[in-house]
Amino acid sequence: MRAAGKGTSALKAGVRRVLARTGFDIVRSTNNRGGVDDFIPFEATMRAARSAGLPVGDYIDEVMNKTPGATAATIDELRGFGVFDAKPEVVLEIGPGSGRYLERTLKECAPGRYEIYETAAPWADYLVRTFGVVARPTAGSSLAPTPDASVDLVQAHKVFNTLTFLATARYFFEMARVTRPGGRIVFDVMTEACLGPDAMRAWATEGGDGHDSYPAAMPRHTCVELFATLGCTLDGSFLAPMGVGSTEVLVFAKGT
Numbered sequence: 001m002r003a004a005g006k007g008t009s010a011l012k013a014g015v016r017r018v019l020a021r022t023g024f025d026i027v028r029s030t031n032n033r034g035g036v037d038d039f040i041p042f043e044a045t046m047r048a049a050r051s052a053g054l055p056v057g058d059y060i061d062e063v064m065n066k067t068p069g070a071t072a073a074t075i076d077e078l079r080g081f082g083v084f085d086a087k088p089e090v091v092l093e094i095g096p097g098s099g100r101y102l103e104r105t106l107k108e109c110a111p112g113r114y115e116i117y118e119t120a121a122p123w124a125d126y127l128v129r130t131f132g133v134v135a136r137p138t139a140g141s142s143l144a145p146t147p148d149a150s151v152d153l154v155q156a157h158k159v160f161n162t163l164t165f166l167a168t169a170r171y172f173f174e175m176a177r178v179t180r181p182g183g184r185i186v187f188d189v190m191t192e193a194c195l196g197p198d199a200m201r202a203w204a205t206e207g208g209d210g211h212d213s214y215p216a217a218m219p220r221h222t223c224v225e226l227f228a229t230l231g232c233t234l235d236g237s238f239l240a241p242m243g244v245g246s247t248e249v250l251v252f253a254k255g256t
């Protein structure tokens with residue numbers, strides 16, 4: 001890899017100063033493996049939410065994503081699928097970011113233990129401080145620190161459309177491994193249901209943020225077939241808004 005020269009560093013510092021004056025900032029996370037964990041920079045987002053007088057999750061929904069109520073709507077759907085009925089005692093979330101789903105999940109089921117795998121250290125630290133969750137070492141696509149069949153609810157929201165195909169595939173196997181029999185697995189992927197001609201046109205003309213791996217697609221059939229081989233059946237699915245298009249949330253149950 002080529003090291004950045006002095007000129008490049010000075011240019012970056014200049015850009016940073018200009019952005020800071022306009023209220024934005026570039027905050028790189030400590031582990032940017034997927035090239036996507038700077039989607040929602042910690043300090044700038046917290047500052048902007050404070051200025052707007054909104055909780056950070058609402059700020060992301062309403063102002064950044066222009067989808068007010070989206071997080072609450074997803075949690076409502078999950079409640080409808082009975083995901084919180086058994087009062088999950090151990091929850092694991094991959095890529096919680098600002099914690100907008102995490103916070104609502106805690107309100108739904110008050111688990112005794114909530115593990116997170118999050119590559120963006122500033123967000124992980126904030127979630128540990130604020131909600132007392134347990135941050136596990138996160139190295140890309142493994143849940144190795146979590147024992148087999150130890151988790152009641154495993155979830156990931158708006159993560160697998162930002163990761164590469166291989167990272168997502170590896171996480172799928174890990175999610176099935178750590179889920180206990182009778183537990184639930186919830187995640188969203190950009191399936192064929194989200195990729196009609198209008199959506200394709202919208203992504204082609206308005207999509208992309210300079211992140212090469214976003215948005216990543218994953219066939220629904222592939223997920224359903226794979227999880228079936230891992231002992232998990234699809235309870236149902238629904239669409240949720242994402243960027244210029246939508247994403248499909250899949251809800252699985254692991255057989256007892």
Ligand SMILES: C[S@@+](CC[C@H](N)C(=O)[O-])C[C@H]1O[C@@H](n2cnc3c(N)ncnc32)[C@H](O)[C@@H]1O
Nearest residue numbers: 034037039095096097117118119120140157158
């Ligand atoms: C688009 S954000 C979604 C954040 C949050 N789930 C939400 O919907 O607001 C993707 C999140 O996944 C995290 N992430 C990126 N690569 C990851 C990886 N390999 N393992 C775990 N988390 C990752 C990012 O840091 C970021 O917090």
